[in-house]
Amino acid sequence: MKQLFEKYKTLLTDEEGLKAIEAEMSRQKEDAYETFHTQKTVISEMAAAIRKTRNVLLLGMGASHFVNQIFAFQIRKMGIEAHAIPASEFLYDPIPVDRKVVILTSQSGESVETIKCLPSLTGNTVYSVTLTPDSTITKQTRSIICAGGGEKAYAGTRSVTLTLATFAFAAEQLGQIKFEKIERAIEFEQTDLAAMEKAVWTLFSKHSIIATGRSLFAPLSQLFALGCEELGTKPVLCNETGMFRHGPMEILDSDTALVVFRQEGELGELCTSFESAQKQSGCALIVLDSSGLDPLKNAITIPCPTGLDINTVLGMMTTFQSLMVAYACGKNPRTGLPRYGSKVTVSE
Amino acid sequence: MTATGSYTGKFFPLSSELFDFIKTLSNEKFMVDIHAIPAFFHNDPISSRLRSE
Numbered sequence: 001m002k003q004l005f006e007k008y009k010t011l012l013t014d015e016e017g018l019k020a021i022e023a024e025m026s027r028q029k030e031d032a033y034e035t036f037h038t039q040k041t042v043i044s045e046m047a048a049a050i051r052k053t054r055n056v057l058l059l060g061m062g063a064s065h066f067v068n069q070i071f072a073f074q075i076r077k078m079g080i081e082a083h084a085i086p087a088s089e090f091l092y093d094p095i096p097v098d099r100k101v102v103i104l105t106s107q108s109g110e111s112v113e114t115i116k117c118l119p120s121l122t123g124n125t126v127y128s129v130t131l132t133p134d135s136t137i138t139k140q141t142r143s144i145i146c147a148g149g150g151e152k153a154y155a156g157t158r159s160v161t162l163t164l165a166t167f168a169f170a171a172e173q174l175g176q177i178k179f180e181k182i183e184r185a186i187e188f189e190q191t192d193l194a195a196m197e198k199a200v201w202t203l204f205s206k207h208s209i210i211a212t213g214r215s216l217f218a219p220l221s222q223l224f225a226l227g228c229e230e231l232g233t234k235p236v237l238c239n240e241t242g243m244f245r246h247g248p249m250e251i252l253d254s255d256t257a258l259v260v261f262r263q264e265g266e267l268g269e270l271c272t273s274f275e276s277a278q279k280q281s282g283c284a285l286i287v288l289d290s291s292g293l294d295p296l297k298n299a300i301t302i303p304c305p306t307g308l309d310i311n312t313v314l315g316m317m318t319t320f321q322s323l324m325v326a327y328a329c330g331k332n333p334r335t336g337l338p339r340y341g342s343k344v345t346v347s348e
Numbered sequence: 349m350t351a352t353g354s355y356t357g358k359f360f361p362l363s364s365e366l367f368d369f370i371k372t373l374s375n376e377k378f379m380v381d382i383h384a385i386p387a388f389f390h391n392d393p394i395s396s397r398l399r400s401e
Contacts, residue, residue: 197363197366198366201366201373
């Protein structure tokens with residue numbers, strides 16, 4: 001992936017933002033293992049609390065919320081009642097929290113809405129996942145502190161991977177995943193650079209981009225869209241696939257790139273319906289494909305580790321991050337240098 | 349074959365496979381929606397070749 005960055009950074013007028021992102025991404029593998037080794041006691045404790053209560057509420061903002069959703073969908077597979085809602089939603093339209101284990105996710109530990117939720121949770125067992133020791137969240141909750149310190153680069157890359165890895169380790173403690181499979185996911189490196197570059201140029205060339213996926217791959221597609229927007233400074237529509245088929249599909253045309261996150265099994269089979277949508281609309285189809293099934297016709301297929309769980313999503317991290325960063329280099333000559341926002345959102 | 353185009357004095361390598369693929373993205377005008385590439389394609393031999401093809 002490094003060679004992809006080396007090539008596309010020639011499109012930038014300022015490389016500082018990209019350098020910071022590269023620095024974060026280059027550490028994420030080692031930091032994931034380090035997180036497991038240093039935090040396994042707390043991760044195990046959180047998993048035990050989840051197993052005991054079987055009722056979990058996850059709160060976070062931005063990318064943290066989407067990672068929370070992935071974990072919520074993962075543990076629903078074992079019959080646990082799990083809901084991930086934005087901290088801002090909980091703050092102004094709260095739901096009862098009796099007998100729930102609450103997990104707050106914030107890489108900085110200072111996201112304003114997440115912090116503001118704390119007073120409403122005084123009677124609960126509250127865990128948190130953060131990258132930042134000595135943050136407000138760390139001080140006020142039972143905290144899992146991911147390795148390597150706070151993320152400095154704009155847009156979540158390492159923070160997302162480490163939070164996801166933490167939840168994968170929790171799923172392992174809950175008996176859903178074998179540790180060896182998590183290791184394989186962390187080690188996965190995309191080798192089909194030809195497919196990656198075709199996807200990058202397709203994204204460059206189209207006026208509209210739409211990202212979509214189902215189940216755990218829906219929040220994954222949200223992470224991709226969010227990253228493309230933050231870094232590329234252009235709008236990217238994202239709908240869960242079922243919702244997309246209920247109306248928004250009408251926007252597909254020959255100037256659209258549809259990015260599909262496809263998993264193994266029944267939901268991967270359902271993606272074959274995009275073949276006729278592509279044929280009818282003339283849209284470009286890019287598939288990050290973990291299905292293990294035949295590639296969709298007329299699609300650019302980027303092969304990813306086969307599966308449908310949180311571990312599969314973890315294995316796709318560097319692939320989708322590299323795609324979104326390379327895309328951004330073509331759209332924003334100052335990729336990774338925010339115009340209006342900041343790394344940590346501390347005001348509403 | 350490797351097609352190599354220059355952009356702001358730097359080299360931007362395109363494999364022949366990618367070069368051919370990029371051509372399929374174009375319609376009557378070859379101009380992808382990218383902040384820098386229009387200049388890139390305006391100014392170097394690849395652009396001329398793509399346009400002439």
